[in-house]
């Protein structure tokens with residue numbers, strides 16, 4: 001049994017030949033941590049094991065990136081904690097192309113003069129949504145913030161009480177409104193709001209009407225809210241803009257999610273939506289709509305702070321270029337959403353044949369605040385509950401759900417190739 005006095009100094013430990021190749025600074029830091037842990041082990045009456053091996057493992061761990069790829073076996077397609085939408089090949093190819101060299105990000109090639117980063121995607125977004133103008137910022141929260149700041153700062157914004165939602169991680173519509181400098185005027189009740197409620201709340205201070213997609217919840221039963229066209233009629237009568245925060249923004253209709261094109265046709269003046277929900281692209285916020293309003297957003301000082309980076313724009317352009325193609329299987333989120341259950345079950349069966357375990361019917365979810373009531377029939381391979389933790393801590397980490405004393409590896413959110421990786425991870429974890 002080792003005692004504290006048997007522990008080497010940092011210098012002595014680093015003289016071990018197994019550490020000869022390691023760079024000095026990281027090795028010293030790792031050795032300090034390993035010796036600290038060894039001291040605790042000894043004091044707790046345990047053997048500390050090989051210190052040199054521990055230092056090597058510590059250096060390895062430090063070298064590993066912290067932001068890492070994981071395998072999503074949860075069956076939640078747009079998993080906010082797991083980076084939302086995986087990118088398509090088309091999007092990734094554009095990121096590599098634009099990111100690995102210089103680009104015309106803010107250069108107008110025709111004129112040979114300074115250009116705007118906002119000019120690249122606007123024509124495509126207008127074509128896809130029927131809008132007059134478009135703008136891209138960092139995420140949809142930024143899009144809403146910018147729209148409110150540019151159009152309603154110091155004035156009133158009318159919102160239904162049924163739409164004062166929290167999207168997650170503390171993003172609450174009333175707080176965003178407050179940060180934009182606009183004042184919230186609530187109308188209606190949680191479950192019922194009528195067009196007349198909006199009309200009654202209007203005053204000379206009103207800057208715009210805001211409609212917010214209910215996103216991650218639904219009010220069912222005794223509930224009512226005006227159709228968008230009806231609300232647009234109120235807005236038009238009073239010459240006020242109607243801003244529609246759609247959240248998900250599926251370009252192709254999915255379930256009961258409204259598309260930006262439908263929203264604009266129904267009379268919304270501006271529509272905002274996310275790039276990495278049902279669109280299946282990078283984190284981004286898109287604003288489409290009336291040219292004069294988009295121009296006010298573009299000229300607002302916050303636009304400079306909230307604008308999207310070139311890699312985002314490249315990935316979004318790549319996503320949009322295939323978004324309206326009927327073969328949506330190229331966009332991972334849409335492929336997972338539409339894949340037939342038989343195909344998912346085939347993967348679960350192959351996984352079960354590789355690792356043992358039972359194939360079980362499960363229910364996958366869209367996630368990301370989209371289609372909260374939609375249950376996607378899915379299939380999982382069920383294995384022992386104790387595997388969940390080692391799978392999460394393995395390489396690559398596999399994230400899964402534990403239910404009824406078993407770990408479920410849902411195959412709707414895993415690709416064919418990932419099945420082999422999960423199988424290897426399960427073998428390593430046992």
Ligand SMILES: *Cc1c(COP(=O)(O)O)cnc(C)c1O
Nearest residue numbers: 139140141213215246247274369
């Ligand atoms: C998700 C969502 C947002 C926030 O979008 P991010 O892209 O996550 O910033 C805003 N409004 C609604 C209705 C949403 O569903």
